[in-house]
Amino acid sequence: MIAVIVMWTNSVVYGQRINNNLSKLQSSFVKYIRYPMDLEKASIPSFFTLKVQYDEKTKQYNLEFSDSAHPLMIKEVLRIKDKLDFNVVYDDLNMENRDTPIIIPIEIRLARVSREFSNPKSKVSQDLYNFKGKQAFGEFIFTPPLSVSW
Amino acid sequence: MKTIKFILIIFYVMINSVYAQDKGKIDNFKKFENSFLRNFKYPAQLQERCIPVLTLMVISFDQSGEINSLRFSDSAYPQFIAEVQRVREDIDFESLYMDLKSLGKETEKIIIPIQIDTGIFGECESGILQFDLINLYLFDNKPLKGKYFLYNKILSKILTARAIS
Numbered sequence: 001m002i003a004v005i006v007m008w009t010n011s012v013v014y015g016q017r018i019n020n021n022l023s024k025l026q027s028s029f030v031k032y033i034r035y036p037m038d039l040e041k042a043s044i045p046s047f048f049t050l051k052v053q054y055d056e057k058t059k060q061y062n063l064e065f066s067d068s069a070h071p072l073m074i075k076e077v078l079r080i081k082d083k084l085d086f087n088v089v090y091d092d093l094n095m096e097n098r099d100t101p102i103i104i105p106i107e108i109r110l111a112r113v114s115r116e117f118s119n120p121k122s123k124v125s126q127d128l129y130n131f132k133g134k135q136a137f138g139e140f141i142f143t144p145p146l147s148v149s150w
Numbered sequence: 151m152k153t154i155k156f157i158l159i160i161f162y163v164m165i166n167s168v169y170a171q172d173k174g175k176i177d178n179f180k181k182f183e184n185s186f187l188r189n190f191k192y193p194a195q196l197q198e199r200c201i202p203v204l205t206l207m208v209i210s211f212d213q214s215g216e217i218n219s220l221r222f223s224d225s226a227y228p229q230f231i232a233e234v235q236r237v238r239e240d241i242d243f244e245s246l247y248m249d250l251k252s253l254g255k256e257t258e259k260i261i262i263p264i265q266i267d268t269g270i271f272g273e274c275e276s277g278i279l280q281f282d283l284i285n286l287y288l289f290d291n292k293p294l295k296g297k298y299f300l301y302n303k304i305l306s307k308i309l310t311a312r313a314i315s
Binding site: 126 | 294
């Protein structure tokens with residue numbers, strides 16, 4: 001009887017932890033991000049991916065931004081980088097080894113979008129996974145997007 | 151002199167065989183991509199409205215090289231999915247499998263981004279909407295999550311013109 005209760009309690013706590021792991025990252029992002037005014041005024045949303053690689057030597061995460069990221073947005077994400085705990089991505093998958101880099105889609109959605117954004121000449125979708133002109137290729141941990149409706 | 155010639159010939163053969171190997175790797179993906187684009191007929195309903203194809207194809211193979219699972223993210227229109235199913239037997243998935251095997255990744259879950267732009271000459275050209283990008287990562291409304299192998303993307307543009315009657 002006691003064993004059953006203990007097991008049940010454990011599974012409830014474990015369940016909460018699973019949900020909290022990734023949502024912690026999402027809620028930190030939402031809490032601290034300030035969408036650059038210039039982009040908001042121009043009605044340009046942001047869609048790009050973040051490549052996150054753990055550096056064993058510095059014990060830090062290095063961030064790379066795909067080519068569809070606007071420089072102002074890059075600056076902003078780097079500003080709040082320390083508030084983002086990427087460990088949770090590996091914890092969520094019960095992975096101790098952090099060799100495999102992470103790909104995180106970033107989405108800042110706007111209610112009003114400029115027509116420029118959906119211009120046929122736009123390269124946003126083509127550059128989603130391009131980093132300095134080269135497409136990311138290989139094994140990655142994909143996580144749910146960090147997204148904000150601004 | 152003879153020795154030098156001999157050495158040069160060996161080098162030449164070595165370099166060419168390495169090049170041929172590389173070419174083989176590129177060719178397998180190209181074979182797969184070409185067979186996809188050659189057989190794929192852009193769905194009329196989407197082309198009429200200049201709606202592009204933007205989706206993630208997630209594919210996995212079993213140990214005998216047969217397709218285990220093939221699915222598309224939510225940004226794929228039903229007409230696109232139906233068309234792929236229609237030509238599925240004619241798509242050279244074997245070459246894709248061979249390429250993955252050469253990379254040692256044939257047992258992984260593979261992501262192939264697909265973007266096919268379209269347009270009707272003189273009328274409209276397709277553009278990517280915020281809506282498409284949001285749905286790109288969703289599979290039955292659930293976001294993509296886990297370890298995957300991100301592979302080459304299929305990128306193309308299929309334009310058409312109206313016949314003048």
